[in-house]
Amino acid sequence: MPGGQPRTIPKRWFFLWAAVVVPGAAVLTLLVLLNQLAMWPAIFGGTLGAVALFFVVRTYLADFDTVIAYIGDLARDKKPQAPEPRAHSAADEILSAVRTLNRTHDRRTSELETLAEANVTILDSIPDPLLLLNRVRQIRQANRAARGLVTANPIGQDLASVIRDPALLEEVDIALETRSDREALFTLPYPRLQHFLVRITPLAKVTADGTALIVSLHDLTAMKQLEQTRVDFIANVSHELRTPLATLVGFIETLQGPAKDDAKARAHFLEIMDSQTKRMVRLVEDLLSLSRIELSEHLPPADTVPIDAVLKTVRDMLSLEAKSHGITIALDLPEDLPEVPGSRDELTQLFQNLIDNAIKYGGTDTTIRIEARRAERSGVVGLPGPALSVRVQDEGEGIAPEHLARLTERFYRIDRARSRELGGTGLGLAIVKHIVNRHRGRLTIESALGRGSTFTVFLPLEAGPAS
Ligand code: ADP
Numbered sequence: 021m022p023g024g025q026p027r028t029i030p031k032r033w034f035f036l037w038a039a040v041v042v043p044g045a046a047v048l049t050l051l052v053l054l055n056q057l058a059m060w061p062a063i064f065g066g067t068l069g070a071v072a073l074f075f076v077v078r079t080y081l082a083d084f085d086t087v088i089a090y091i092g093d094l095a096r097d098k099k100p101q102a103p104e105p106r107a108h109s110a111a112d113e114i115l116s117a118v119r120t121l122n123r124t125h126d127r128r129t130s131e132l133e134t135l136a137e138a139n140v141t142i143l144d145s146i147p148d149p150l151l152l153l154n155r156v157r158q159i160r161q162a163n164r165a166a167r168g169l170v171t172a173n174p175i176g177q178d179l180a181s182v183i184r185d186p187a188l189l190e191e192v193d194i195a196l197e198t199r200s201d202r203e204a205l206f207t208l209p210y211p212r213l214q215h216f217l218v219r220i221t222p223l224a225k226v227t228a229d230g231t232a233l234i235v236s237l238h239d240l241t242a243m244k245q246l247e248q249t250r251v252d253f254i255a256n257v258s259h260e261l262r263t264p265l266a267t268l269v270g271f272i273e274t275l276q277g278p279a280k281d282d283a284k285a286r287a288h289f290l291e292i293m294d295s296q297t298k299r300m301v302r303l304v305e306d307l308l309s310l311s312r313i314e315l316s317e318h319l320p321p322a323d324t325v326p327i328d329a330v331l332k333t334v335r336d337m338l339s340l341e342a343k344s345h346g347i348t349i350a351l352d353l354p355e356d357l358p359e360v361p362g363s364r365d366e367l368t369q370l371f372q373n374l375i376d377n378a379i380k381y382g383g384t385d386t387t388i389r390i391e392a393r394r395a396e397r398s399g400v401v402g403l404p405g406p407a408l409s410v411r412v413q414d415e416g417e418g419i420a421p422e423h424l425a426r427l428t429e430r431f432y433r434i435d436r437a438r439s440r441e442l443g444g445t446g447l448g449l450a451i452v453k454h455i456v457n458r459h460r461g462r463l464t465i466e467s468a469l470g471r472g473s474t475f476t477v478f479l480p481l482e483a484g485p486a487s
Pocket of ligand 1: 381449
């Protein structure tokens with residue numbers, strides 16, 4: 021027995037015994053009084069019956085209070101120690117049934133706990149923020165993404181205090197009232213602008229913990245940005261093509277009409293038409309290059325390239341152009357430059373774009389210095405191994421710091437008119453960036469107004485993995 025209490029017959033069982041014995045004694049007394057039974061046999065038989073009944077009650081009904089107390093403690097989740105009633109008593113049988121029931125209950129509880137833990141892990145592994153609400157819009161649970169998005173601990177708070185968007189809250193209220201799925205768009209302005217499609221799904225039945233509705237937020241920011249990039253890109257390409265096309269159409273009309281027989285005007289117009297056509301061709305070629313490089317960007321090139329030969333070729337290709345601006349191209353290449361894993365055509369295009377820009381924006385009568393070095397450690401973030409660096413340094417007007425981060429965006433120019441005048445397409449540095457990416461390299465740009473610019477390309481000497 022728990023607590024080592026002595027085995028007693030509790031009062032309740034004594035009254036039960038008495039409730040049978042007293043009427044029995046009364047019947048026997050009546051029979052004796054009516055001379056239906058002799059006194060002594062009645063006393064003897066009655067006593068014997070009462071004693072026998074006492075033992076029956078003791079054997080089968082004793083310990084019931086202890087067992088009832090034990091069941092009560094179990095029901096109150098107190099984890100009591102099981103009592104040990106007399107063997108073969110009714111209490112013993114009940115206790116054994118209760119123990120079996122309790123073991124099943126313990127197993128179920130442990131299964132439920134495991135399930136609850138798994139549910140938390142599953143919810144946390146979902147990348148979309150999820151909030152589980154009760155019938156009065158209070159947050160019952162929030163997965164990791166949601167905790168990171170709204171507030172570190174939103175549990176117990178009204179949804180309105182963590183998401184202050186009247187339209188979204190109204191949809192949640194409608195969903196709770198009508199028990200129908202709803203959707204809403206939601207924009208989070210802080211800490212960074214994010215757009216979400218919010219799905220509001222009421223549960224068929226409110227769960228034991230009070231969850232009545234799931235609010236899931238699907239992030240549309242990247243998709244919106246991509247869409248915006250696409251729209252901007254099409255607008256830019258159209259704009260870039262429209263201007264030379266309009267010029268061509270105008271001159272064709274003039275040549276067919278008023279300037280039909282004017283040889284001098286014809287020669288002049290044809291010259292302009294030629295330069296506009298070449299500009300369109302350059303734009304189309306740059307667009308094709310960009311799309312080709314982007315398509316193969318996930319696969320690093322398989323060949324190896326002697327970078328000194330590439331740089332000499334580019335220098336030779338652009339030397340006439342440089343000379344026309346009074347620019348000298350100075351190459352500084354050590355004897356033992358290693359070959360780099362790469363694509364010769366792409367690396368040629370990369371350095372051609374950088375040196376061409378240095379000529380265009382480097383000012384007249386200056387020097388462009390090109391210097392290649394091998395380094396055991398590149399010293400730039402994300403490129404820990406040995407690398408080859410190529411610096412292209414000009415003495416031009418330089419670039420203001422606010423433009424540096426955006427220079428490699430397609431069609432980004434500091435001075436659009438100037439770039440056009442110099443024959444630029446606005447795609448040169450975007451192509452450079454994608455070629456560097458495909459080679460798993462890095463590009464750094466250092467510049468200050470009035471102090472020239474330095475573009476440095478770091479190319480890993482060990483072939484990088486596909487991505
Ligand atoms: P673009 O065809 O206009 O030259 P790029 O993508 O090659 O296009 O360059 C983008 C812009 O970056 C240029 O319009 C120019 O404003 C700026 N830029 C590029 N290289 C230099 C440089 N060496 N010095 C100064 N500005 C430069």
